[in-house]
Amino acid sequence: MDFALSKEQMMARTLFRDFAINEVEPLAQEVDETEVFPRKTVEKMQKLGFMGIPIPKKYGGQGCDTLTYVLAVEELSKVCGTTGVIVSAHTSLGADPIRKFGTEEQKDKYLKPLARGEKLGAFALTEPGAGTDASGQQTKAVLDGEEYILNGSKIFITNGKEADTYIVFAMTDKSKGTKGISAFIVEKGTEGFSFGTKEKKMGIRGSATYELIFTDCRIPKENLLGTEGRGFGIAMQTLDGGRIGIAAQALGLASGALESTIEYVKERKQFGRSLSKFQYTQFQIADMAVKVEAARNLVYKAAIAKDKQKVFSVEAAMAKLYAAEVAMEVTTKAVQLHGGYGYTREYDVERMMRDAKITEIYEGTSEVQRMVIAGKYL
């Protein structure tokens, strides 16, 4: 498979890298420390079209491909995992399902402002009792004339409260199990839609993670995404795409930690020579570099597969599983190679290690990815 980036992809990567270094990196520590959503960065990214990279131009996007979008999430996450996931959740989970399953009217009304970055997107599937077992949805939607009435709650919603447009899943027919789940587009500000607690997290602390509460929330019938009962399929297919974004985030974290560590071991001297002169360090760096490169190959392959194939679940699962585990391993080694300094919050690798952990959990845990992969082989 050919992973050589095209000229436009290479130039886009330069753009993302410059932006990440100039605009994102200087704020990364503060965003983590204060747990404040980086709204100004999102506004800057909106102006530059970063919020609609793979969305076609006719829907307000940039008309680029999935690999270019992956390059953006990777470069942003190299310096700030929070900023990476904001773009990923917005693009893959908020905007993409409308692009794929929405009617022209829905695309016109909801996808265009999302792709232009005027509005921020989010995706609400998880519930207190429905995590990996997403079929255990308790949120209900009952059709009443021209409106659906939503009741229930969602947890761990990335971009929660900050987002304007939410893809919300709810049971329209409990008796049908997963075939009774439907997807809805819900706007912030709709009566009966409120936000509960904000989660206090280990990592990606600037990313807003909220509980969503629906109390007799009436939404227009035309906000049903796809048809009634197709919600579960929409959720799973959307997550296939989302996993590529998270894989890119994990790749960025691993790659960023590796770069920081290379710089550090060259500078840090012990026993009269720099750490990089010790063979142990050299072997550690070599192992880290190989894993980052292998992860990159899987992630780029999945990105290309999303644009070329109808189904890319296994490619996405492999990319996310491997990149997330590499992110955890490489950031942990990065902290170790930094020694005592690596454990302090002065150094970025400490934050990267905390940020990396979530990539093994959200949008399907590593165990779920293994289930998806095994499903192909067994």
Add this chain to the structure above:
Amino acid sequence: MKIVVCIKQVPDTNEVKLDPVTGTLIRDGVPSIINPDDKAGLEAALAIKDSIGAEVTVISMGPLQADAVLREGLAMGADNAYLVSDRAFGGADTLATSTTLAAAIKKLEYDLIITGRQAIDGDTAQVGPQISEHLGIPNVSYAEDIRVEGEFVIVKRQYEDRYHTIKVQMPCLITALGEMNQPRYMTPGGIFDAYREKEVVVWTRQDLEVDDDSIGLKGSPTKVAQSFPKSVKPAGTKVSLDAEESADYIIEKLKEKFVI
């Protein structure tokens, strides 16, 4: 209005490495960028386009690889791009370069031409003003601000300790300082359009009306005798003495160095 911006592809480094044998710059492995002063000039043109509307054309003379900086210009928002490239133009000094670029610009329509003050790989600051001479139009160099007012351009021209505000009638040529502005980022869609929808027109020797004697190495009166990395001057010594003692001190130092 129509604005032509001259941009040059330069190596992205201030640590110039020289080939010890040929004495020329080693460009391999060094990423190439739009010369910073030129990029500021392009930003100034795009800002004019944003505020009052303008058609912005970027033009570069160089090898075929310079296509990349023209695409970048298009991705930032320029409308058209021209690459003046031919082996016959190779080895040009500032005179031959300005002759060639002026011949190319003559084929375009323009009200305003913006060039960078100077290139970080050459630092001559000659090509811009020379182009204006070839075209017979006024030139204001060292601009730290450019505004358009009707048929005129108001330029804030920088000096070491002051600036002049100059009103100049178009068509004219302005050379821009890198400090003038913060050039905009490209956009991902702009990059894709630059490669997929837009075109970089290549003009070769045949496309230009120039004498063979005035282009390339042949048209270059400047010959590089030797190239060497600049030696860094050590920090000066500060001496605080009264006037008379200072004068004695200086005389002593000048004698020491055999200046007097």
